[in-house]
Amino acid sequence: MVNIRNLDPSASPLDYYGSELRRFREAAKLNQAQLGDIVYCTASLIGQIETARKVPTREFSERIDAALMTGGVFTRLVGLVLRSQLPTWFQAYADMEAKAAYISTYQSQMVYGLLQTEEYARAVLATGLPDRLEELVAARLERQRILAKDRPPMVWVVLDEAALHRPIGSPQIMRAQLAHLLSFREERWTRIQVLPFKVGEHASLIGSFNFLRFDDDPDLIYTEDLISGHMTANPDSVREAALRYAHLQASALSVEDSAELIMRVMEEHYGDRTGHEQRGVA
Incomplete structure (x- = not known):
């Protein structure tokens, strides 16, 4: 076992958390x-x-704060610890995502990370065979906390219809995930459009991308390849991405019609028939 006396608190947020827990x-x-x-x-x-x-976990940190009367030290620190668990190449993007005032994304294969349920996320992340x-x-899940801030970013998602049909995990996981997407009808600052199959060729056949806008910093474009991610604030790239995103939004179903399609896929593919019974489309 690692000797805690040999831990360097400055080595990482996790080491610092551990040393502070022992000290308190x-x-x-x-x-x-x-x-x-x-x-x-x-x-x-x-x-x-x-x-x-x-x-x-965040729950553990909240209990420690209450037990040791730390004034919220560990609840504040755990966010840094969890973010440090992200792949190194992704951490810079996660930092910028947390600061963005407006996030727009096109997702061609799966549900956007900020909108994933825990079980869907687990099934997706397991495909990378992580340790x-x-x-x-x-x-x-910690990343998703930006949606619950007092002043959350405006998030606009264009989701390819393929993401609704691709079975991730199990039918139960997919049913819960699609129901979660429908729950965002109640959220003022999050909107979801579905790009239907019938559109055919479109402005981003090359793949997914994220567009971040800030109150005081230049816009950013983020893309991923098989093993890493790439950010750029190059004005020409940003302009090209904005044009492509505008075309995607124009080709996608309306927010209301997108919700209807999501509900229909739930019923026809994942056996859920409660959506229409519970409430109409807002």
Whole structure:
């Protein structure tokens, strides 16, 4: 086992979190088992987090803050810890995404990451055969917290119809994911359009991309290839992407008709018939 006394708190957010947890615990004159009893976990888990061998969750951090009366130290710190679990090449984009005032995206293969359910995200991320799947899932869910901010970004998603039909995980996972997409009808700052198959060729056959706009910084375009991501603020690239996105929006179904299509796919492919019974399309 790693000796916690040898941890360098400056090595990573996870190491810093572990060293601070140990410092606060010892200041409270609690051993690992005693703290575990208070926050409803094992002494082993406390030890693993203190030695940076386990990534803490947000729920764990909130319980630690309450137990040790830290004033929210660990709840604030856990966001940095979870973001550090993202692939290195993706972290710069995640930082910019969190600062964006407007996010527009075209997704050709799957549901946009900010709109994924936990189980859908787990199934998607597992395809990369990662060593630490649960940490990646937790990091993705942490990214989604920007949608719950007091002043969230405006998010406009154009989703290829293929993403509705491609079975990710299981029929139950897909049913829950499509229901989650429909739930965004209640959100003022998130809009979803579906680009239907009947459109045929369109302005982004080459693939998915994200368009970020900021209050005080230049616009950015983000794309991914098989193993990494790429950001650019080149004015010509941004202008070209804006034109293509405008064409995609014009070709896509309206927000209302998109919701109808999502509901229809739920019924016909994943056996859910509750959508029409519960409420009409807003």
